[in-house]
Amino acid sequence: MSQLCEIVGIPRSSYYKWRNRKESENEKFNKVLLPMIKCAYEEKNGILGYRQMTMKLNRQFHLSINHKRVYRLMGILELKSVCRKKKENYVPTTPEITAENVLNRDFKSLVFGTKWLTDVTEMKYGLQSKAYLSAILDLSDKSIVSFVIGHSNNNELVFRTFDIAHRAYPNAKPIFHSDRGFQYTNKMFKKKLDDTGMTQSMSRVARCIDNGPMESFWGMFKSEMYYLQKFNTYEELE
Template identity: 30%
Template sequence: MDPAAAGLQEREGGECSVADAGEFRKKSGDLVRERTAVKFAAIADWADQQEYPVAFMCRQLGVSRAGYYKWRDAPLSDRAVYDERLSVLIAGIYASARGNPGVRRVRAGLAAAGHRVGLKRVHRLMQAAGLQGRHPRAWKRTTVPGQGPVPAPDLIGRSFTAEEADTRWCGDITYVKTWEGWAYLATVIDLHSRALVGWAIEDHMRTDLVTDALDMALKTRKPPAGVIFHSDRGTQYTSTAFAKYCEDHNIRRSLGRTGVCYDNAVSESFFATYKKELIHTRPWPNLTRLRKATIDWITNYYNTIRRHSTLGYLTPTEYELGYRNINELAA
């Protein structure tokens, strides 16, 4: 007989050493105030691992041994069976979404898989599994207007939508602290699908940081002449060099007000998500590591997997493919 099994058999009367009892109390301390069903579930897990006799665990947790066996052997209700299935799906959605998604995004992921369930049920199952979304930090003003800026009208007027792809873009710059100094990310976002279509990340904030991001967007998207690019009134976006770049590439400049986050809300929202779901999850040793992780996060998660509430919880990729409703994916 296996020594571990033999040892367990010897203790089936429920007797354990003082050391065993002390160790078990450390493991089960959080269960003392839990419901009986939660205690039974924990006992079942430990029993499967053959760590302690059932009678001993029931006595330590103050529950009936007969009640435990009745609970263990009772058939699961249809709702409980479905909850178990949903819990597995939720764990998969949570693991694949790198930014610790909240209840609404997890629910959207379930809907995409053909499971339409309520927010309260998703919240309950996430809570039972110890899964929790991240919360953004407060917005800070980072835009500094330049001297002698080149003016441009506000062509967006806080209407951050577009009927067609690559007709209206927006962008901004944010900063990230690394062990070697500051790094800066410039973005270009398509207001039709909210896809990030261009970006550049460097250790400077010169105008070529934002033109490099636009170069990428122009090369990969090939927009029609006259595409609008909306930004705040930061130095880079109001410089003579940037105005000439836009003129040379048939881009119509659009400027919001300085320091008013609502005038470039889509860019600010993206940065809040970027900081919450990637930057604030770990320290960043250098620009190289930051750039690699940022590109991976954008291309393999933000544009393709992360569900956007403004798109009806579709991903940018799904939206560009023509889907307009999360339930269409499950059809």
């Protein structure tokens, strides 16, 4: 043993101190958490990152563990979320109508129908085909007010999404926030908002964070329902 300690460059006293030390409560708890994390990871098919893993464990087992601990333990187990990051494609356009960022990243809402966010996301199927999903999200409960899927990212897709939401909640007059996509800067869309008494709000140029909760929803939606599957036809995707 003396020779081994000399080879690795540590005193014999340090070795015996380490060998005789008692396992701390934290270390004991970590040994309990490791299999729980592994089971939860396998249960969700590798979807969970360390933040979602922390929330799941705390809710399911009535714990109050910190995400930093979960991050370390997932590193020990070499577990990472299989979800891929969303690619941002920005195509500059010449807007007919622009609006101020009225929402101003105030994403808190206690009453349904006071703050709506909207966006369109792209999804692929088959070999090279694309589909587009338009949705409106209410900030009070993060529910989807309306959605439409279509073959083209055009005005009709966005207008139909808006019309469905307005028919479902005709008395709602929310701040209606979007990015500066061509559909939302269209004069006809502005007229729809004005006719229904809604207040138009737009993100600043190239500032995705101004529409953060909508972007977060797309990320979660794709991670849990899209990236882990393969869709051969439009009907499968729909």
